[in-house]
Amino acid sequence: MGKLVEGKWHDVWYDTKSSDGKFQRKDAQFRNWVSADGSDGPNGEKGYPAESGRYHLYVNLACPWAHRTLIFRSLKGLQDAISVSVVHWEMKENGWEFRPGDLGSTEDHLHGFDYAYQIYTKADPYYTGRVTVPILWDKKEQTIISNESSEIIRMFNSSFDAFAKNDTPDFYPLHLREEINKVNELVYHNINNGVYKNGFATTQTAYEDAYNALFDAMDQLEELLNQQKYLAGDQLTEADWRLFTTLLRFDPVYHGHFKCNKKRVVDYPNLWALTRELYQYPGVAETVNIPHIKAHYYGSHGTINPTGIIPSGPELDFNAPHNR
């Protein structure tokens, strides 16, 4: 684990001293946009035109943020249009590395780099910040378009329709945007990022605050699913997919490794059924690699799990009928 400072790699863990033991995630820095015709993004981000074969995605199979982008690529049938490389599950002193062959990890198909930070310094030789996945790379201009998953999934949802093999519904429809944005806020702060706030907290108070916020939000969503089928109403949207990648990892990893142990997802009938439904959605199971997920978290965070032992359980049947 580390970061780049003016283009030089430094091996440092997250700084929680300056924030009373709280884990604070920094905003992603590459925020450009691929649109169908190359016009600028919704908030004025620099636009690049959608083309088949031009863009490349760097992911890790453990990372819930990167997983969203793989899911959208698969849902839309963009596998031929957007190529992918997978960094190795183990993230230690060099950050993400390319070590092909192990649990789905691949080489860097574009540059043959050993480390993901080399992608960042290729885009910006003086980059300062964390080296995160996912990364959407432009082969033509040799630069990073975006390293923000919530924006990459919006691009995949609507910018590449000319090359999409599947006729998928719009997961960010205009009439539900307000509702989706509202649920996303709750889910991002308390659940997606909330589990990390539990796991990376370094004071008791920071942990307990994150724990209470997490399970309040989980309870709230469980109740919401008594009233309506999906998080934003009766239609499956991006909000459900964003929650899904955290729910999938919850019982195998966050419950134990990040001490999110008030309840498991299987203890929430609605959330557990939603997890199974989305897992069984065409194209999604292929993007899920539970051994890679467990190996990454339990094997990379020496401060939390010094022995690196990977627990054998739990046994979960994501293919059980969801009856929804």
Ligand SMILES: N[C@@H](CCC(=O)N[C@@H](CS)C(=O)NCC(=O)O)C(=O)O
């Ligand atoms: N806001 C980013 C966050 C991505 C992120 O933090 N990815 C993690 C992996 S799960 C990472 O690469 N962490 C490396 C680090 O923080 O040094 C997004 O949603 O794309």
